[in-house]
Amino acid sequence: MRRALQLAERCTGLTSPGAMVGALIVGERGTAGRGFYTYNDVVHAEIRALEEAGDAARGATVYTTLEPCSHQGRTGPCARALIEAGVKRVVTAMTDPNPAVNGAGIAMLRGAGIEVEVGVLEGEARRLNEAFITYKTRGRPFGILKLAMTLDGKIATRYGESQWITSESSRAAAQDLRHRVDAVVTGSGTFLKDNPALTDRTTKPRRRPLLRVILDRRGRVDNAPGFLVFRGDLSGLNEELYGREIQSVLFECGPDLAFNALRAGIIDKIVAFIAPKVLGGREVPAIGGEGFDRLAEALPMADVTAMTVGPDVMITGYVHRNH
Numbered sequence: 001m002r003r004a005l006q007l008a009e010r011c012t013g014l015t016s017p018g019a020m021v022g023a024l025i026v027g028e029r030g031t032a033g034r035g036f037y038t039y040n041d042v043v044h045a046e047i048r049a050l051e052e053a054g055d056a057a058r059g060a061t062v063y064t065t066l067e068p069c070s071h072q073g074r075t076g077p078c079a080r081a082l083i084e085a086g087v088k089r090v091v092t093a094m095t096d097p098n099p100a101v102n103g104a105g106i107a108m109l110r111g112a113g114i115e116v117e118v119g120v121l122e123g124e125a126r127r128l129n130e131a132f133i134t135y136k137t138r139g140r141p142f143g144i145l146k147l148a149m150t151l152d153g154k155i156a157t158r159y160g161e162s163q164w165i166t167s168e169s170s171r172a173a174a175q176d177l178r179h180r181v182d183a184v185v186t187g188s189g190t191f192l193k194d195n196p197a198l199t200d201r202t203t204k205p206r207r208r209p210l211l212r213v214i215l216d217r218r219g220r221v222d223n224a225p226g227f228l229v230f231r232g233d234l235s236g237l238n239e240e241l242y243g244r245e246i247q248s249v250l251f252e253c254g255p256d257l258a259f260n261a262l263r264a265g266i267i268d269k270i271v272a273f274i275a276p277k278v279l280g281g282r283e284v285p286a287i288g289g290e291g292f293d294r295l296a297e298a299l300p301m302a303d304v305t306a307m308t309v310g311p312d313v314m315i316t317g318y319v320h321r322n323h
Contacts, residue, residue, distance in 0.1 A: 013206035032056035058086035070105040093125030131248035169310025183211035187257040259289025
């Protein structure tokens with residue numbers, strides 16, 4: 001299953017609004033077929049693996065990172081293809097959150113006498129497809145807030161100097177974040193002050209161009225070629241992005257928009273790059289806005305991890321709202 005997840009990881013930037021899926025077919029003589037899915041290629045990971053395996057699929061075990069589909073979409077049902085190929089066993093990391101599947105593929109396989117095991121490395125599979133899951137179950141994009149700050153939480157000096165607070169290694173990691181999402185959002189204040197390009201500079205292939213968005217409720221931005229200038233509120237922005245089949249969105253913005261996006265409930269994950277520097281002062285915190293009045297109102301984080309990136313520390317956590 002870990003090898004299937006590695007295959008799925010190769011789909012980064014190439015599957016939205018679909019899921020990242022890898023499949024591996026293992027027979028008596030070892031691995032017989034491999035496959036991963038990209039949106040433009042249409043063919044699902046299991047079908048690719050079956051094509052490579054050929055007759056060796058009969059009696060084999062299939063490892064797939066997502067439940068095989070059971071419905072007719074852009075392709076026929078993968079569960080039916082696995083049945084017809086004569087596989088003996090299917091091991092899947094997780095059920096498909098898509099309401100059109102959601103257990104039906106597993107039921108189809110079991111109905112045909114195929115042994116099915118569900119939940120192997122499920123946590124890793126769900127993390128891989130966290131944007132797809134949110135998009136399908138909540139009807140909105142998966143929101144990520146990226147922060148780059150000093151140890152004392154500053155994103156610039158009191159005179160506005162901010163390039164560069166974090167290291168080149170952190171900036172490369174931030175580019176990888178951009179590559180993984182469908183859209184990036186900043187506020188009009190940040191756009192007018194810093195004139196950020198907000199492009200994906202990884203040079204890695206992606207299915208569609210990164211959608212660059214400026215949230216401009218006060219109508220301050222007149223000319224922004226290549227950007228989507230949105231003048232509504234945050235809930236309206238979420239609806240606009242969902243309507244454009246945007247599965248994931250990265251907020252790279254100033255402190256007030258960062259707080260407002262958190263308060264609006266459209267941020268699911270925070271990725272903070274922290275440089276071992278101290279600026280001091282009261283100006284330009286990483287997150288500003290009105291703030292919460294009581295500790296009980298604070299948004300706690302869950303599943304927090306930390307790792308070093310060059311001289312910096314990258315902290316990743318999920319916004320936990322069940323409190």
